[in-house]
Amino acid sequence: MSIQLLFFAQAARWMGASHLALDLGGAATLGQLLRENERPLAPVIAQLKVLRIAVNQQFAGLETPLRDGDEVAFLPPVSGG
């Protein structure tokens, strides 16, 4: 059971990657996923105050439930337009 993590712009530079697959394990929420993957996600966890997180293209909070196959994206402050 895996979750696809996407990192954009500055978040990708912090992570050194734009994509990561993680085992959902026992995590039922986004917050639990972050807590159970502190080491691989350390660069973005350190920047959570400036990041927004989306689950399946919807803005999410740490309490957002996760399911197998979900897509979690880490989004720095936007600068489009």
Place this chain on the structure above:
Amino acid sequence: MVLVTTAPLESLPPSNVLRGPAFGAVVTFHGAVRGDEQGEPIAAIAYEAYESMALKSLQAVAERAESRWPVRVEIAHRIGRVAVGEISLLVEAAGAHRAEAFQACQFVIDEIKREAPIWKVDYEKARP
């Protein structure tokens, strides 16, 4: 129509949605890349997008504008390398009268800048 594309927006055909007897005013906004960034000359900007979510975001912005004013809206945002002078954002708003068309267009631009998952990720320096 909402579009996120690497293709030049200058090449888009004219809208066939925002023309017709109901529309007395069509406001078109072209956001283009300026030649300087914080006082330094640049040649281009590279844009990145979370494309699937950006499309949903642009669609939601268009729908909010269309529910707030009696208008129809189309949006196109270019990603990838966009050279100075080229269009990065195209917004068209059409209504019966200019007041709602101008207001809706301004609203759409502001909302895109506020929430669309699109980023300027690199500024290419201009060659001396």
